[in-house]
Amino acid sequence: MAREKWNNQFAFIMAAIGSAIGLGNVWRFPYMAYDNGGGAFFIPYILALLTTGVPLLILEYYLGVRKQVGPTESYGLIRKNANYIGWFSLGIAAMITIYYTVIMGWAWNYMYHSFHVNWSGDASGFFYNNVLGLSDGVGNLGGIRWPIVFGNLLTWVSIFLIVFKGVKVVGKVVNWTVGVPWALLLLIIIRGITLKGSLTGLEYYLRPDFSKLLEPSVWLAAYGQIFFSLSLGFGIMIAYSSYLPEDSDINGSSWIVAFSNCLTSFFAGFAVFSILGYLAVSTNQPVSEVVASGPGLAFVTYPTAIAKLPGGIVTQAIFGLAFFFMLLLLGIDSAFSLVEAIITGFKDSFNFKRETVTFWVTLLGFILGTLYCTYAGLYWLDIVDHWMNWGLVIVGLLESILIGWFYDPHKVLEDVNSTSSIKLNGFWIFSIKYLTPAILLITLISNFYTEFSKPYGGYPLWARLVGGWFLLLAIFILSIYLQKLVRNKNAKLGK
Numbered sequence: 329m330a331r332e333k334w335n336n337q338f339a340f341i342m343a344a345i346g347s348a349i350g351l352g353n354v355w356r357f358p359y360m361a362y363d364n365g366g367g368a369f370f371i372p373y374i375l376a377l378l379t380t381g382v383p384l385l386i387l388e389y390y391l392g393v394r395k396q397v398g399p400t401e402s403y404g405l406i407r408k409n410a411n412y413i414g415w416f417s418l419g420i421a422a423m424i425t426i427y428y429t430v431i432m433g434w435a436w437n438y439m440y441h442s443f444h445v446n447w448s449g450d451a452s453g454f455f456y457n458n459v460l461g462l463s464d465g466v467g468n469l470g471g472i473r474w475p476i477v478f479g480n481l482l483t484w485v486s487i488f489l490i491v492f493k494g495v496k497v498v499g500k501v502v503n504w505t506v507g508v509p510w511a512l513l514l515l516i517i518i519r520g521i522t523l524k525g526s527l528t529g530l531e532y533y534l535r536p537d538f539s540k541l542l543e544p545s546v547w548l549a550a551y552g553q554i555f556f557s558l559s560l561g562f563g564i565m566i567a568y569s570s571y572l573p574e575d576s577d578i579n580g581s582s583w584i585v586a587f588s589n590c591l592t593s594f595f596a597g598f599a600v601f602s603i604l605g606y607l608a609v610s611t612n613q614p615v616s617e618v619v620a621s622g623p624g625l626a627f628v629t630y631p632t633a634i635a636k637l638p639g640g641i642v643t644q645a646i647f648g649l650a651f652f653f654m655l656l657l658l659g660i661d662s663a664f665s666l667v668e669a670i671i672t673g674f675k676d677s678f679n680f681k682r683e684t685v686t687f688w689v690t691l692l693g694f695i696l697g698t699l700y701c702t703y704a705g706l707y708w709l710d711i712v713d714h715w716m717n718w719g720l721v722i723v724g725l726l727e728s729i730l731i732g733w734f735y736d737p738h739k740v741l742e743d744v745n746s747t748s749s750i751k752l753n754g755f756w757i758f759s760i761k762y763l764t765p766a767i768l769l770i771t772l773i774s775n776f777y778t779e780f781s782k783p784y785g786g787y788p789l790w791a792r793l794v795g796g797w798f799l800l801l802a803i804f805i806l807s808i809y810l811q812k813l814v815r816n817k818n819a820k821l822g823k
């Protein structure tokens with residue numbers, strides 16, 4: 329049977345952009361820039377983009393486009409028994425999806441609360457007590473927060489409806505899930521920069537501190553951000569590109585996706601820091617006192633600022649709705665890209681029907697997410713999120729080593745160039761063979777060191793083992809097992 333296809337290259341590019349642009353562009357990038365040298369951070373960031381981001385993106389597209397199969401089959405076509413890399417990346421993708429959808433569940437709740445700006449007065453208390461009902465420690469699950477379960481359900485139903493028909497529908501939906509948040513971002517930026525104090529905030533965001541460039545941690549942050557932001561190492565880009573025609577332009581798409589993503593991050597910084605500046609000035613604090621990232625930014629600091637917007641409750645409600653709707657749309661195409669990677673993997677390796685896999689993945693994902701809907705949900709989310717980043721770096725390392733050292737990167741280069749508008753040169757080989765593995769290895773080693781010298785988040789050892797190391801190990805073992813399972817199945821079928 330012929331493999332399903334995107335309607336056109338544009339649909340694919342929009343879907344890839346939608347996957348790349350997510351919560352991280354808004355709640356991670358601006359803070360990273362601020363914390364790592366402001367305007368000076370753009371130097372390591374752009375270098376990371378050029379030396380690792382784009383080369384790996386090209387590599388993943390190459391695997392998908394030329395092999396015409398998803399992550400669980402394409403590595404094996406490069407080298408026998410390498411499919412476990414693909415399964416491993418899907419395991420990581422699954423773990424991330426399960427909490428990513430819960431975060432979107434919070435955003436659904438905040439959409440609802442936006443109508444009356446329910447958080448005004450004490451946004452922090454509202455988030456931690458009223459919405460999450462956060463317990464006193466990881467071991468105390470407390471009970472289930474049903475409104476969050478409901479939000480999570482809404483997310484999963486949306487995902488199911490979007491992906492169960494295949495990439496033709498996905499390709500149409502992404503015009504909206506990429507276009508609308510861009511428009512909303514623009515609206516929020518315009519409102520933000522016309523507020524009193526916005527320039528103070530922007531100054532914090534962009535003021536360059538070049539001395540920071542001497543700190544290795546700044547460089548690691550840049551590479552980490554690029555990696556996460558471009559959705560590399562999840563198998564997503566391999567899955568998505570496997571639905572392109574075999575002779576597609578690989579390099580051109582990579583550049584477009586990479587630049588759209590990074591520009592969005594850059595502009596998101598304006599939306600975040602203009603409002604932080606306003607908040608700081610209107611409460612007579614320095615910007616450094618109000619700055620935040622992650623859930624704290626999106627669900628506490630930003631809402632605090634929204635509740636202080638001039639124009640009364642109607643304006644505040646409108647901006648609350650705009651902001652959380654933007655988050656939901658930013659998140660949804662990242663979430664369904666993760667799910668699509670998983671579906672593609674099972675479909676390719678086991679010949680399951682798309683509808684059936686989608687149903688089971690959705691159901692399981694929703695049910696497992698309940699852990700994050702407990703009173704200790706935020707703690708577990710934080711732990712798993714932290715350790716899954718390990719997985720990503722490991723995948724990046726394995727894939728670059730596989731192509732650079734166990735395959736002929738010159739062959740890939742020639743092949744990729746033969747159908748691409750922009751031609752790659754030997755730098756790509758240098759990057760895949762030496763630079764990328766070296767940087768990822770340094771990242772691993774230095775983080776390994778930090779992990780043991782300073783327990784992450786101050787969580788107890790058992791929780792770090794269960795939600796971190798053991799989980800990673802279990803995913804790895806399962807990946808090897810699945811690779812074997814598929815091999816035995818194929819051997820029986822005489823393939």
Ligand code: PHE
Nearest residue numbers: 348350351352353557559662
């Ligand atoms: N790239 C997305 C972001 O920056 C995050 C993401 C993670 C997307 C995992 C897909 C998968 O937010």
